[in-house]
Amino acid sequence: MENIFIRGPSLNSRLLLAVVLSVFLIVLDYRFKTFSGVRIYLNSMVVPLQYMANMPSEAMNWLSRSLASKQRLLEENAELTHQATLLSEERLRYQFLKKENDRLRILLGSPVREDARKMVAELMAVDSNPYSHQIVIDKGAAHGVYQGQAVLDEHGIVGQVLQVASTNSRILLISDLTHATPSRIQRNDVRVIASGSGALSELVIEHVAHSTDIRVGDVLVSSGLGNVFPEGYPVATITSVVRDESRPFASIRAEPAARLDRLKYLLLLWPSDAPTQPVLGDGQQESLPDDTAVDVSIDNKKAGGR
Incomplete structure (x- = not known):
């Protein structure tokens, strides 16, 4: 009876034959570059497998x-947005102070306004x-926000x-x-009232005499009257x-400096005589209930402290 499995060379013989053949092929490839072309194709075949494995x-x-x-x-963007808003407020104030100092440069001892x-x-x-x-913002009485x-x-x-x-507020x-904002013309300090027109892109300057020196392109800044702005x-x-x-x-129209149709981040100001102080963290100041709000009664009058 013949054996079903035929015995071949032993494992040691197969290993020796594989080692000798490998050494021969290595020497042959090293001396004569015989398999350089084949190696390129073999590498190309292996590359997809390497990508799949990795x-x-x-x-x-x-x-x-x-x-x-x-x-x-996201963290950097939030921090930079916060800093940009604060720096923009500082830039606006410094521009005003620079123009004022140019007009009053002979008065070197004039006091500088306190920062809000x-x-x-x-x-x-x-x-x-x-x-x-x-609009509604995400800061309220718990943060020191006050009416007006x-x-x-x-x-x-x-x-x-x-x-x-x-x-919130x-x-x-x-x-x-x-709404009406007490203002003055930056060029010549003429005082005017900038009233809302019902359009986000336009204000109305009311009760200005025909002889008033006001021109297209003049910049209006807050006058400080009314103790609001x-x-x-x-x-x-x-x-x-x-x-x-x-x-x-005269009929005078103006475009708001603020971009009222694309607001995202806003800046709240606390002047030195503010009735409250800013609170940076919750729980540091007594707050009103969530459903409690203090209304500003306008009684058909213009808000803004005319």
Whole structure:
């Protein structure tokens, strides 16, 4: 009876034969470059297998780097946005001080205005009523926000706090029909009132005599009257001046300095005589209940401290 399995060379013999053949092929390839072309094709065949073998680890490394980078970018973006808003407020004040110092350079001993305390807030909601220009921000009584507080963006005055709740506040924009901002022309210090027109991109300058020196391109800054908006912050730029002698006053339009249609981050100001102090963390100051708000009654009068 024949064996089903035929015995071949022993394992030691096979190993010796493989080693000798490998050494022979290595010497042959090293001396005569016999397999250089074959090696290229073999490597090309192996490359996809290498990519497939490394794919899980590469995917995990890429995911880890992406998540870490995204989180770091988000943190850096938030910090830079915060710093940019604060620096923009400082730039606006320094521009005003520079112009004032140029006019009063002979008075070297004139006092410098005290800097206002400030806090960055974020837009939460926009009033859906087309006849009322109001927004809601994420800072309230718990953060030291008070009724009538001035609100700015990086370009100029946005409005004032109308209602204050515990953790949010309602802001009345300067473009609202019920709002008016005491202002002055930066070029010649003529005082005017910039009233809301009901359009986000336009203010109305009321009760200006035909003889008043006001021109297209003049910049309006807050005059400080009314104790609502600190002096020297940009309010608007004059875009139209129509002097019709048949009317008692000139018709003047202006474009708000603040970008009221694209607000995101806002700046709250606390002047030295503010009734409250800014609170950076929750629980540091007694707050109102969430459903409690203090209304500002306008009684058909212009808000803004005329």
